[in-house]
Amino acid sequence: MRRLLPGPAGDLDDDGLVEAYRLPPGRSVRVDFVASLDGAVTVDGRSEGLGSPGDQRVFRVLRALADVVLVGHGTAASEGYGPVVAGSTLGRMRAALGRPAELPIAVASRRASLVPGDRLAVPPTVLVTCAAADPGRRAALADAGVSVLVCGEDDVDLPLALDRLAELGHEQVLCEGGPVLLSAALAADVVDELDLSIAPALVGAPDRLVAGALPDIVRLDLRQLLEEDGVLFARYALLHHPLRVSAPGRAP
Numbered sequence: 001m002r003r004l005l006p007g008p009a010g011d012l013d014d015d016g017l018v019e020a021y022r023l024p025p026g027r028s029v030r031v032d033f034v035a036s037l038d039g040a041v042t043v044d045g046r047s048e049g050l051g052s053p054g055d056q057r058v059f060r061v062l063r064a065l066a067d068v069v070l071v072g073h074g075t076a077a078s079e080g081y082g083p084v085v086a087g088s089t090l091g092r093m094r095a096a097l098g099r100p101a102e103l104p105i106a107v108a109s110r111r112a113s114l115v116p117g118d119r120l121a122v123p124p125t126v127l128v129t130c131a132a133a134d135p136g137r138r139a140a141l142a143d144a145g146v147s148v149l150v151c152g153e154d155d156v157d158l159p160l161a162l163d164r165l166a167e168l169g170h171e172q173v174l175c176e177g178g179p180v181l182l183s184a185a186l187a188a189d190v191v192d193e194l195d196l197s198i199a200p201a202l203v204g205a206p207d208r209l210v211a212g213a214l215p216d217i218v219r220l221d222l223r224q225l226l227e228e229d230g231v232l233f234a235r236y237a238l239l240h241h242p243l244r245v246s247a248p249g250r251a252p
């Protein structure tokens with residue numbers, strides 16, 4: 001892995017990669033995706049076909065640094081999400097960084113689609129849902145030890161959900177998609193950073209980074225660019241949010 005921007009260019013070891021993605025203390029929402037050059041995020045319905053060893057390393061570093069992973073139920077189901085436990089490689093990596101070894105997964109699901117018996121339906125998983133979701137299912141998940149956050153009436157109120165996660169101590173949120181959740185997060189203007197792995201491939205698939213139209217164009221500022229085996233790893237800051245434009249060194 002080598003750093004291209006900001007200069008000077010140079011190789012990054014494991015510690016350097018952690019430092020390259022470390023955030024200052026405080027609340028943040030960063031989004032992690034891998035996409036092809038034509039914006040596809042899946043090959044045959046999964047992200048795996050776009051991955052690379054470098055992407056896996058960045059994925060692990062982002063998880064190692066996060067307080068919580070926020071993911072849409074569609075992605076959690078199609079990618080086979082399970083809990084991040086203390087004895088796992090990631091758990092040990094987090095412990096070595098002085099973080100709690102367990103990493104809670106917060107599943108966003110308007111319908112509370114997670115079901116008891118599901119791999120994720122155990123503590124410390126969080127369900128981010130709304131009052132319209134089936135009350136019986138919400139209660140059964142709570143009985144299974146899932147922290148059920150009811151945020152909003154008919155739809156999940158994402159700013160409220162992030163407040164509730166912060167109240168639980170989960171200030172630094174890593175959103176791993178998918179496209180439906182990212183679209184809602186952009187529309188709610190809650191995203192601070194997009195960490196995009198750009199695979200040198202053209203896929204021509206319909207699953208794109210953002211699902212559907214956005215209320216407005218979202219502009220981003222390239223803050224960092226790494227490269228390995230032709231894959232680019234970009235850190236973009238989102239610019240249109242008042243908090244973002246007042247960031248140090250940035251003109252409104």
Ligand SMILES: NC(=O)c1ccc[n+]([C@@H]2O[C@H](COP(=O)([O-])OP(=O)(O)OC[C@H]3O[C@@H](n4cnc5c(N)ncnc54)[C@H](OP(=O)(O)O)[C@@H]3O)[C@@H](O)[C@H]2O)c1
Nearest residue numbers: 033034041047072073074075110111113177178180181184
């Ligand atoms: N390349 C990558 O880096 C990457 C990353 C992530 C995902 N993916 C791919 O993307 C595909 C999954 O995408 P997807 O379209 O299913 O998106 P998704 O956002 O993962 O899942 C959509 C579902 O999540 C819930 N959800 C999402 N946003 C919500 C919100 N704001 N409020 C409440 N619930 C919300 C809803 O669940 P309910 O229906 O239960 O209410 C919705 O039906 C998979 O093929 C996956 O492999 C690729």
